[in-house]
Amino acid sequence: MTALEVGFRHFDCAERYRNEEAVGDAMQASIKAGTVRREDLFVTTKLWNTNHRPERVKPAFEASRRRLQIDDIDCYLIHTPFAFQPGEEQDPRDEHGQVIYDSGVTLAETWQALERLVDEGQCKAIGLSDITLEKLREIVAVARIKPAAVQVESHPYLPEWELLEFCREQGIVLLAFAALGHGLDPKVLDDPVITSIARRVHKTPAQVALSWAVQRGTAFLTTSTKPRNIRENFDISTLPDDAMQEIRDSITTSVRFNTVVKTGVPGFIPRVR
Secondary structure: OHHHHHOOOEEEOOOOOOOHHHHHHHHHHHHHHOOOOHHHOEEEEEEOHHHOOHHHHHHHHHHHHHHHOOOOEOEEEEOOOOOEOOOOOOOOEOOOOOEOEOOOOOHHHHHHHHHHHHHHOOEOOEEEEOOOHHHHHHHHHHOOOOOOEEEEEOEOOEOOHHHHHHHHHHOOEEEEEOOOHHHOOOOHHHOHHHHHHHHHHOOOHHHHHHHHHHHOOOEEOOOOOOHHHHHHHHOOOOOOHHHHHHHHHHOOOOOOOEOHHHHOOOOEOOOOO
16 A cells, blocks of 8 residues: 555566455555556566466466456566466475476467467566576567566666667566565675765665666566655666666676576575675
8 A cells, every 4th residue: 555655556466476365455445545546557467387288377367367356467477487287286396395397388388378368358468577588589489479578586786688688679678576686695785886876876775776777777676565665665766877887887796586597486595695
């Protein structure tokens, strides 16, 4: 509710996050109160790994739509390019605790099922999440409907410049999650380059990192639950060109906090220093 009141209008959901019902309730309450209109909101949600087989895609989409309490979904993403064993267990494991993958479906086949959702009119745009540039190229090469967005971890310690350039060429939005590094070590917001710029421009390190994200041509996601931080994350302003260049040239730390691109299993892994 605070995010809506502050002015955020994009809400990122997923079957896996189990946040669709809560977001749906908040949206409906705000719409009924006259705070927002449905057409002012952009709602993204995601197809989980156990539903990659084409016959499971539409039922999964419809279930998300019901939980969100909306007639259509603005953007539907394949949560990861990994297919898991189909079924109701979101995290299927074998007797050794290893994820059970599904070799009976390709990412292209799942993509074609998403394209049919767009054809049917209740899904406005489709995309991918936790995707590598190599896999994204494969889908773009065979897609009848090109991805509208890709959602990947990206922040000053993981700028993904090559992926961003490809997205620019293809007219794809790069949507950055963990845009502030999720508070894990090494902390993006403690980086001396970021903190020095923050002092110069009279903004917080978080505001500097989010301004950088916007000015380089990405959209971003934040996950704060504190009203003060939510307001701070919305109150960003343009960084001077020299600050943008300094972030690109002077930050040498390179860290991926989430190993989902290797496994398909979401989760941020704290690093031992």
